[in-house]
Amino acid sequence: MTEPIISIRGVSKRFGGVTAIDNISLDIEAGEIFALLGPSGCGKSTLLRMLAGFEHPSDGSVLLDGKDLTRLPPNRRPINMVFQSYAVFPHMTVAKNVAYGLEMERTKRSEIRTRVAQALEQVQLEGLGDRRPDQLSGGQRQRVAVARALIKRPRVLLLDEPLSALDAKLRDAMRLELVKLQEMSGVTFIIVTHDQYEAMALADRIAVLENGCLRQVDTPRSLYNNPVDAFVADFIGNVHTFDVSKIDLVEGRMRVHADILGPLMIDKPIPEGLLPGVQTGRGRVLTIRPESIGIKTGETYVPGHLTVSGTMGDIAFQGQHSVVEIRINNSRSISAIVDDATARELDGLGHETTVHAHWAVADMHLLESSIN
Amino acid sequence: MPGVHVAQKIEADTVRFGLLRRVRYEPFNYSRRWSLRTLFLIATVFLYAPIVVLVIFSFNDSRRGGNVIWKGFTTKYYSKAFQNDELMLAFANSLTIALVTMVLAVILGTLTAVLLWRFRFPFKPLVEGLVSLPIVIPEICMGVSLALFFSSMGWMKTGNLMWPLNLVNITIAHITFCFPFAAMVIRARLDSFNRETEEAARDLGASEWRVLKDILIPHMRPGIIAAALLAFTLSLDDFVITFFTSGPNTVTFPVKIYSMVRFSVTPEINAASTVLILMTLILTWLALRYQRALER
Numbered sequence: 136m137t138e139p140i141i142s143i144r145g146v147s148k149r150f151g152g153v154t155a156i157d158n159i160s161l162d163i164e165a166g167e168i169f170a171l172l173g174p175s176g177c178g179k180s181t182l183l184r185m186l187a188g189f190e191h192p193s194d195g196s197v198l199l200d201g202k203d204l205t206r207l208p209p210n211r212r213p214i215n216m217v218f219q220s221y222a223v224f225p226h227m228t229v230a231k232n233v234a235y236g237l238e239m240e241r242t243k244r245s246e247i248r249t250r251v252a253q254a255l256e257q258v259q260l261e262g263l264g265d266r267r268p269d270q271l272s273g274g275q276r277q278r279v280a281v282a283r284a285l286i287k288r289p290r291v292l293l294l295d296e297p298l299s300a301l302d303a304k305l306r307d308a309m310r311l312e313l314v315k316l317q318e319m320s321g322v323t324f325i326i327v328t329h330d331q332y333e334a335m336a337l338a339d340r341i342a343v344l345e346n347g348c349l350r351q352v353d354t355p356r357s358l359y360n361n362p363v364d365a366f367v368a369d370f371i372g373n374v375h376t377f378d379v380s381k382i383d384l385v386e387g388r389m390r391v392h393a394d395i396l397g398p399l400m401i402d403k404p405i406p407e408g409l410l411p412g413v414q415t416g417r418g419r420v421l422t423i424r425p426e427s428i429g430i431k432t433g434e435t436y437v438p439g440h441l442t443v444s445g446t447m448g449d450i451a452f453q454g455q456h457s458v459v460e461i462r463i464n465n466s467r468s469i470s471a472i473v474d475d476a477t478a479r480e481l482d483g484l485g486h487e488t489t490v491h492a493h494w495a496v497a498d499m500h501l502l503e504s505s506i507n
Numbered sequence: 508m509p510g511v512h513v514a515q516k517i518e519a520d521t522v523r524f525g526l527l528r529r530v531r532y533e534p535f536n537y538s539r540r541w542s543l544r545t546l547f548l549i550a551t552v553f554l555y556a557p558i559v560v561l562v563i564f565s566f567n568d569s570r571r572g573g574n575v576i577w578k579g580f581t582t583k584y585y586s587k588a589f590q591n592d593e594l595m596l597a598f599a600n601s602l603t604i605a606l607v608t609m610v611l612a613v614i615l616g617t618l619t620a621v622l623l624w625r626f627r628f629p630f631k632p633l634v635e636g637l638v639s640l641p642i643v644i645p646e647i648c649m650g651v652s653l654a655l656f657f658s659s660m661g662w663m664k665t666g667n668l669m670w671p672l673n674l675v676n677i678t679i680a681h682i683t684f685c686f687p688f689a690a691m692v693i694r695a696r697l698d699s700f701n702r703e704t705e706e707a708a709r710d711l712g713a714s715e716w717r718v719l720k721d722i723l724i725p726h727m728r729p730g731i732i733a734a735a736l737l738a739f740t741l742s743l744d745d746f747v748i749t750f751f752t753s754g755p756n757t758v759t760f761p762v763k764i765y766s767m768v769r770f771s772v773t774p775e776i777n778a779a780s781t782v783l784i785l786m787t788l789i790l791t792w793l794a795l796r797y798q799r800a801l802e803r
């Protein structure tokens with residue numbers, strides 16, 4: 136195990152009475168793209184700003200290459216940041232913007248010139264060095280911000296919601312470019328985002344935050360397959376949740392009573408502290424992802440599957456696949472993701488036809504619900 | 508159907524004679540309403556006609572400036588004004604005071620603006636109110652209170668000092684009433700400052716001083732120029748406060764013109780005023796040009 140490039144140790148941040156970050160410990164490996172993911176207001180930016188040095192932790196410490204930099208001001212950290220507003224200096228040309236960090240280091244003029252040219256080429260802004268920022272598009276301004284930070288050859292590059300201000304087409308292109316830039320430069324990237332797809336597509340590892348607390352850190356695939364609780368499950372992709380009313384142990388196996396599903400034998404690791412006999416299931420849910428749900432029209436039995444009947448709702452066409460809504464009762468409906476052929480078949484049925492949603496019991500997770 | 512025919516004819520006639528033309532204008536389409544156009548014209552005439560007349564009659568070959576009869580073109584009142592030593596001294600006094608006031612009011616105003624924008628401290632609203640108080644206090648009260656202040660300090664004698672030290676009282680008074688304007692103008696400019704640009708500069712290795720020099724001051728520059736211009740013109744044409752703080756040996760241009768008018772109105776006054784107008788115009792034009800060059 137190599138030493139982590141950044142080590143966050145028991146860091147908390149309080150603003151007056153508000154706890155923005157609550158005792159987070161986290162290691163970030165050199166050369167990875169690491170994403171901080173969470174809903175708006177969960178403290179992602181605050182954590183990032185503590186790494187940059189704009190905020191100081193109320194508790195805990197931040198280590199870079201094993202050295203404590205908790206008290207170091209931003210201008211003395213080998214860490215650079217791409218701001219959410221890009222923060223391009225409006226009264227300087229593009230080249231001046233990019234050169235600024237090197238000028239602060241008193242780099243030789245000739246070297247500045249060649250490195251600025253390189254940096255502009257790297258972000259595909261060759262020939263725009265004399266432009267003023269107000270003559271650039273949003274995407275170009277972001278490239279200036281990235282070039283300006285990377286030219287310092289930082290140990291770590293921090294990016295706060297780098298794609299959120301761009302339109303959908305540009306966002307996809309820029310996402311690929313960021314990955315390419317990371318590979319070329321080898322710099323560790325820490326990216327803040329509230330967009331799960333962005334995090335999954337970009338990052339090697341993701342930390343999921345909720346209300347200033349760290350929920351889970353793992354690769355996108357592991358987060359998707361093995362979420363620790365219903366909050367993470369719902370944030371990484373979508374899930375349907377079924378409240379558990381009761382759990383009992385029958386011959387060492389769990390029998391879970393969930394609201395509309397009835398009693399089910401679940402072969403999963405038994406949660407700690409669960410005693411034989413009848414248990415209250417409060418605070419736990421069974422989850423299933425829409426993409427694990429199949430739909431059939433007849434009541435044929437599939438081994439290992441459970442079936443829930445309902446009526447056809449709307450079908451939302453999304454190209455490769457379609458999202459089908461099945462109304463189970465007045466207050467509850469579930470959606471399934473099906474391929475185009477199935478969608479066309481179901482489309483012929485019309486509303487109110489009885490259909491059957493089914494999924495493998497093994498695909499369900501027994502998780503703690505996010506209300507803690 | 509004669510009824511329909513008549514109705515159509517009436518409608519056609521009313522349209523033709525403009526009786527039915529109830530066109531609704533957009534609220535901002537002022538220029539299309541003749542009433543508003545007239546109002547605009549009248550306002551313009553009342554604003555600028557006196558100035559135009561003043562300039563024209565500075566070239567009038569008449570002994571009395573108040574004379575509205577054109578007696579022929581001459582520039583002799585300009586040379587007369589320039590040969591009037593007292594008038595020239597007053598002019599030099601005014602320019603000196605205005606320049607010093609401009610520089611100091613802008614420095615003080617910038618510092619005040621940054622203080623009010625950047626920091627939180629106890630009684631901040633009170634301080635903010637106190638800073639803008641000189642803007643709303645009647646000038647006559649400012650004049651009287653400053654005169655009382657200077658005489659109780661025994662500073663009224665500074666008027667007998669060597670030039671330009673004799674202008675100290677007036678200059679202090681001018682800075683006092685000019686710097687709140689400067690502070691307000693620069694403070695307003697700071698509202699559009701993106702704090703992240705400051706943080707970005709820090710992030711790239713800039714010290715606090717470099718941030719000030721490279722980021723904050725360039726952003727404030729248009730505000731600083733506007734504030735300087737404002738302070739200069741406010742100081743140059745101030746009468747009330749100057750009148751109360753000047754001594755017999757420290758006469759400024761407006762005060763001098765006032766005393767000349769009381770004596771007799773001659774085209775010399777028109778000429779001197781025209782020079783003043785010209786100077787302010789050139790200064791404004793230079794400032795605007797500078798600002799535009801910066802934006803490019």
Ligand SMILES: Nc1ncnc2c1ncn2[C@@H]1O[C@H](COP(=O)(O)OP(=O)(O)O)[C@@H](O)[C@H]1O
Nearest residue numbers: 150153154155174175176177178179180181182
């Ligand atoms: N400078 C500050 N002063 C007071 N509260 C703050 C400050 N910065 C952030 N907060 C609070 O901390 C919480 C987390 O904010 P932030 O880190 O910006 O969230 P995110 O970036 O995840 O949307 C919010 O409740 C916010 O109101």
Ligand SMILES: [Mg+2]
Nearest residue numbers: 179180181296
């Ligand atoms: Mg944020």
